[in-house]
Amino acid sequence: MRVLRFAVVALMALGCATACEERPKTQESETTQGTGAATGAIAASGETGPADANTILIGEVGSLTGPEATFGVSTRNGIDLAIQQENAAGGVKGKKLKVRVYDDQSKPEEAANAVTRLISQDRVAVILGEVASSNSLAMAPKAQAAQTPMITPSSTNEKVTQVGDYIFRVCFIDAFQGYAMAKFAHDTLKVKTAAILKDQKSDYSLGLTKVFNTKFTEFGGKIVTIEAYSKGDTDFRAQLTAIKSAKPEALYIPGYYTDIGVIARQARELGIKTILLGGDGWESPTLTELGGSALDGSYYTNHYSPEDPSPHVQQFIAEYRKVYGAVPDSLAALGYDAARVAVDAMRRAKDLTGPSIRDAIAQTKAFPGVAGTISIDENRNAVKPAVVLKVEDGKTKFVTTVSP
Amino acid sequence: MESVAAPRFSGVPGWLRGPLPILLSLPILALAQWATAQAPFLVYIASIVGVNVILAVSLNIVNGMTGQFSIGHAGFMAVGAYIAGKFSLETKDVYLPFMQSVAASDQLMFVFALLLGGAVAAVFGFLVGLPSLRLKGDYLAIVTLGFGEIIRVIVQNTEMFGRALGLSGIPQRSSIFMVMFWVFLTILAARRIASSAHGRSLLAIREDEIAAEAMGVNTTAYKVRAFVISAFFAGVAGGLFAHFVGIINPGSFTFVKSMEIVVMIVAGGLGSTTGSIVAAVFLTLLPEALRSIFTQLGGGDQTLAQRVDQIRMPIYGMLLVALMLLRPQGLFGTKEIWDVAPKWLSRRRKGMR
């Protein structure tokens, strides 16, 4: 009796899961709208599984909801724009492109779940995503095992592409960004001493801290103190007071924009007048709303600047604005680049199998991305310059480019 | 109890009665493993469900059977995940020569990693259980929460555990067989403890601590032991989790995760093992199901489907309030499913709980 009961329970659990498999959940991104009525109909019916013979499916995983939704949504916008343009330009090998996107709520386990779904249910040709390195790290082994190439638009942790030879990225790595800011601070700003305020909840922040620390010291500067906070804190005065007493000439805060504004205000309140420096996590339209005038005169490194005069960048900005009514941020630019690198590789690949596309991506050289020219190196990382932006009167201004 | 039910098993020799369910489960699990070999997504979902069932059933030992209120279960899960994950990372390339194949050796190492993770979590369970010697009810709840947070902060500040990034590249050795086997073991353990002298003492503590103490039940020791066994299985669940997700970081084991488990056992009925199982399965699959329903209904408009997970948390909150107001005992109260099921399902089982 007892045995039977357990068996029933086990079967019930299995049955539920199977039922779930039969009704899979999809989120179609309507990138083919207006270009292909047939694919549009498929998308609308919520059907899943491999695409028909005339479409190529591209998988995307991003955080579309939750606290980090802005990153995911920007990236998706960039990808959608790229795919629309590529479809208008005739698609790949006579086929239309379609993106299937799943939300991972910024959780590794959900990212792994989503990528498994993309590979085994949807049988996508290429995977794009994620923004956060920890989520990309959850996805990468699955993609690697299934021999499906994966390009992350903006995961900067070096470990991501080390997972295997199917994992690529179109952004620079933490090490370079930290180096770029250290170099800029030392060479251009002529700063001799600096303090660091890191976000201990974010691997990204810790990575930048490490590199900035070593590089700045190598250049002959001195790191006077390192303090930490946790993403979501609202009172940074204790750390800032400690920093103030160390009297640095510059304060490097490699965190996310959500905290930067508050930190800047409290720093000014305590009478800290040093230059504030940051990384690409600062990039957001709300940065200056939160920070106000406290941020004036700060610098941060970024992937691209909307002020870049190159015609293809300006064209991208114009088109993006037409569709989404806003100036693209760097995440949108990177999403756009990632999608275009993938499409370019598929065009060059001899067929659309994973290994062929992988080889084609690996051979990408001097690709004109909107966020810098992209060459994939032997470690499957993009080699490209970083830009330095300055905050002035609630706006960001392009200052200089730092090359590797 | 068992002895009362004995006549039904009269054909089974005594020594076989203990391991029989486990032996019977093996071919079923092997069948499940074979059937799902080509469906990694199904395996993934089933694994998540399985881990949640283990967590709910194990938390129910403390919260439901013993009547203590722990809201830091994710902390134990984290300990198990980190210890098992770290062990597997360090011994990735170790091959046990006496095993026949690399795969078999890996599986044995995996089992060992799980046991290690569970054991260390159990030690933490012991440490967290100690305050329950002096604290009751809501105070204990806050302390368990605090312990969970402290474990998170420690992990976050330790290089060995990868700090904020966590551990990545954990070998993916988990399988549906392994997950379901542990689910099965957890449920079996919970049920068998419940129907032993041990379990009766726990229930007695839940019902009336002072009376239990006066009847010779060493309440403090039993409470600590309930924490220990509960933490052990939470640790195993964490270990399983680490081996199918492949990356763990402190963000996966927050207060929110603890609360999800609490919602499960409260919805299922504190003290009801089957209730916990049903609620864990249902609440894990619900967002997935909602997502597909919204997709079907919404047609091209995907916003609702995308918002499922965002809406889930406030709905959990309201569910808790509504449950407490309308049915504070949860789905099954302290009963098991066969106690409340219609008569045709259970012809006996009075006094069996």
Next chain:
Amino acid sequence: MNLVPGEPLLHAKSVSIQFGGLRALTDFNLEIHKGDLKGLIGPNGAGKTTAFNVLTGVYRPTSGDVFVSGNRINGRKPHQINRLGVARTFQNIRLFKELTAIDNVKVACLSESYSVVRRETLDRLERGTSALWFTNALHALNNYVDWWRALLLTPGFLREEAEVTKKAEGLLETMGLLHRRDEEARNLPYGEQRRLEIARALATNPKVLLLDEPAAGMNTREKADLMVLIRELREKFSLGILVIEHDMKLVMGICEHITVLDHGETIAAGGPAEVRTNPKVIEAYLGESFAAAHAAAAGSGA
């Protein structure tokens, strides 16, 4: 009334307890031997239940000592004292409400299962050593091994469970509750709940049984039955029994020795006749206004 020579089973030696400034019990003395049936009476708030709580280890005495079979038990936990052979019931019934009648009794049988170190050995060790952590560890060892026995359903475990069930059923039968075997405790009528509490207490194999107002809320007939039952229990389980009771008739009827408390102080002790006529008792216990009436009633009863 020391009918049985030798060491008392339960011995309180000038026990006092103080809560903040309140002296709840002052210089309390009591001896219970095998076969004793003693009563503890006093008006509300006299400290009767406090005395029980001190004897069973719920409270620690501020001064004085309590001995169980010669062991000083000050500061020991209630469950340890229970294992030494003192069981009790509660004034406000404290059954395990959601458990069935038989499970209530089986909980108390738990001390039967001793898998690694035998109970006698443990008892001897506990008596002989002050290193309680050592015996505690042995208890824990027993219990952890018990888990595994329960998990694996070892034959020994099954046999023990069967024995426990049998014992519990036997106790239910003694207390006339066997027909309620699988009823949840909270669903039993009041009188039966009281009897179930006694059954539960008996399941711990006590040498001394402390009954806290066992007749409260019972009708006359039930009370009469209870008196018979208490006497029977004493014979059958060779117990020493201490009863707190409000009902004078019941106390006077069954107890051979009565201690009277008022404001925590022992104002009288002795046989029923002795106590009944003690003017201090009549005044304190019943108040002056009732003194006359009571005297009359007592007179007519005699």
Next chain:
Amino acid sequence: MNDLIQHLINGLAAGTIYALVALGYTMVYGVLKLINFAHGDVMMVGVYMGYATAGHLGREHQSTFLGATLVFLLSMAGCGLLGFLIERLAYRPLRDKSRLTSLITAIGISFTLSYGFQLDIGFLPGASPRAFPEIIKPHEWIVIGDHDVIIWNWQVISFLIAILLMLGLQILVFRTRFGRAMRAVSFDHRIAALMGIPVDRVIAFTFMLGSALAAGAGILYAIKDTAVQPLMGLYVGLKAFVAAVIGGIGHVPGAVAGAILLGLTEEFVVGYAGDVLRGLGAVLHLDSLGVGFTGSSWRDAVAFGFLIIVLLVRPEGIFGRVTAEKV
């Protein structure tokens, strides 16, 4: 030295906010024996109400005396109403059930509020933080040295408001008829009801008072830390609870003392524990494990570590009284 002064100011400022929130906890616990887990989230809602009010007033009106007062009063009134509704709908029906039931309900309400406010449907604000308007125009009040220590006008004003609110509460509880009723209910609400005290009304009013206090605390908090976000209540709430327990829950001055103690402890841990930890680490060779020695990264653990130690050593808190359970 200037450092020390600055840390003291910071710690006091944080402690004052904890104190105001802790008072609400302690009051509700006092009358209901319920840990109102949702208290911090009620505070968060209050801050959003203030944010909305200030937004409606516009830039030129919000920082006038009248405007700021209006922001305070409206959000306090709004939160009072919210507290009333929560008590009436969620807690009152459960008053005679087990305490666990109420605790779970409280957690449920906390979840509903903090995650509900992360949605951006309808009037809900969404997850991203907003800058709280400067309803008190900041200017430097006292400057020590070359801007080594700056005390701002709003810091002083916040502190004064907090002290006033606490004094008012103390007077209310110990000098008024209503306070006497509250204390009676706290002692035993069943007996209080028998004595003719309108228990329902007293409890409802206590809840409203606690919630309004939380709203006031929240606004001060938002002025101090300049940003509003839906999860802000969770941690402040927890820490305030810790403060209340440290001081002895149900004890008004105890809550204030506990809160200030906690605020200062956290501040000094961030300020100075790094050096201590580094020293300890060198002695114990912890660096081989790679344990971090930045004092500030341990701040979140401090409150809970403190709580656990207090509960283990003196479960009734510093000022609390031991209560024996009746058998």
